[in-house]
Amino acid sequence: MKFKQQYAQNQRIERITSNHIVIGIDIAKETQVARAVTYRGIELGRPCSFKNDDVGYLKLLSWVKSLQKEHNKNSVMVGMEPTGHYWLNLAWWLLEQRFEVVTVNPYHVKSNKENRDNSPTKSDLKDALVIADMVKNGYYSPLRLPTGKYQALRVLMSDREFVIKQFISIQNQIHRWLDIWFPEYHRVFKDWSCKTSLVTLRLFPLPSELKILSPEEIYASWKPHMKRRASISFAKVLVEQAQQSIAQNVAPEQVKRSLLFLLDQYERLTTQLGELEQEAISLMKEIPQAKSLLTIPGIGKITIAGILAETGDLSMYRHGQQVLRLAGLHLGEDSSGKHKGQVRITKRGRSGLRKFLYLAVLHLVVNNEEFRSLHHHYTRTKKMKKIHSIIKLCGKLARILVGITRQEQTYNPEKVVTAAIAA
Known part of the structure; x- marks a missing residue:
């Protein structure tokens, strides 16, 4: 059965009954604001401003309990924007208090802020009421905070992403250094990060130092640092390129120190x-889902770790389309009357999950026979553009991931091709 977003929307609305108090909270770093409405949108009580600390949280709890008692309501649903990282501690605390917590899209809050007063004004008080209205109308998403090993995996993959950004930045700075101070270096070493190159850059990085050395001296200098080193012919070419270099010999000590600093950062x-x-790979061994997901040929361990870090427990999802919407890979178009807009991915979701799904499909198209066959079918038989085929296969992969985890099965190649081509 195909997943229909309208059915999910109806279910979210039906979950809110006449026994519910719907609370909208405008998140801030220090002072947050909460407002409450009924399932019909009638505001209850006065707004509650509270600090982002334990005293403020207890004030919020007391306010909610008093509203429940006054209006004889036994269920509470709390909605908030996932603003930066300021909402996380409050969300965890509310879950500990047995409240149902949901999130709303900040873009939707901005779009709905004129519903009540037909005014573009914005304030914390107004935003809290807008959020409450959105929740009671079903414009929210269930909160899926990773727990246990999934949370640990998420922290690890977040740190990895941070290190990768720094790593790329350092590589680019080393490229810049070589282009300025030894532009001919790439003619000798196609890959500056190989062992011999890194040793060379530490021993004598500047052309002015290499000019006065013989190939034999350079070759001998490599010996203490490497068991397997480049031949003496490499040393000859290195000297020749240094003698022909157009680089200027300006502030050599400072320039060398700059490179050594970059190399230290690169190695660290x-x-x-x-x-x-x-x-991350060791932690995945303790997650039962990971073992089943790794039976998919063509997906690496780090890719699976990245997907699980973003989605959490995949068995919580009813359909792969929910994973696509979380990633922002679901399709949308802008059409009106005779105008037919282009269908594009919305990109309204987690960019990290979107990246890992996209990279996973790229690897599967190369290394997985079934996905390669499907990609060929879509591009050759159905005449789809390659990028459209890749996006379609992202949906296929999402459904496979959810299916494997929910049914506790391993990868079945026959189901992949047969079901997709028949459709």
């Missing part, structure tokens, strides 16, 4: 990246 980040990936 390389070590950190390896440690994080190894820890």
Whole structure:
């Protein structure tokens, strides 16, 4: 059965009954504001402003309990914007108090702020009421905070992403250094990050230092640092390129120190990246879902770790379409009357999950026979553009991931091709 978003919307509305108090909270770093409405949108009580600390949380709890008692309501649903990281502690605390917590899209809050007063004004008090109205109308998403090993995996993959950004930045700075101070270096070493190149850059990075050395001296200098080193012919080419270099010999000591600093950072980040990936792989061994997901040929362990870090427990999802919407890979178009807009992915979701799903499909198209066959079918038989085929296969992968975890099965290649081509 195909997943229909309208059915999910109806179910979210039906969950809110006449026994509910719907609370909207405008999140801030220090002072937050809460307002309450009934399932019909009638505001209850006065707004509650509270600090983002334990005293403020107890004030919020007391306010909610008093509203429940006054209006004889036994159920509470709390909605909030996932603003930065300020909402996380409050969300965890509310869950501990047995409240149902949901989130609303900040873009939707901005779009709905004129519903009550037909005014573009914005304030914390107004936003809290807008959020409450959105929740009672079903414009919310269930809160899926990762717990246990999924939370640990999410922290590891977040740290990995941070290290990778720094790693790329350092690589670019080393490229810049070489382009300025030794532009001919790439003619000798196609890959500056190989072992011999890194040793060379530490021993004599500047052309002015290489000019006065013989190939034999360079070759001998490599020996204490490497068991397997480049041949003496490499040393000859290195000297020749240094003699022909157009680089200027300006402030050599400062320039060398700059490179050594970059190389130290590069090696440190390389070590950190390896440690994080190894820890993530070790942690995945303790997650039962990971073993089943790794039976899919063509997906690496780090890719699966990235997907699980973003989605949490995949068995909580009823359909792969929910994973696509979480990633912002669901389709949308802008059409009106005779105008037919282009169908594009919305990108309204987690960019990290979107990246890992996209990269996973790229690898599957190359390394997985079934996905390669489907990609060929979509591009050759159905005449789809390659990028459209990749996005379609992202949906296929999402359904496979959810199906494997919910049914506690392993990857079945026959189901992949047969069901997709028949459709």
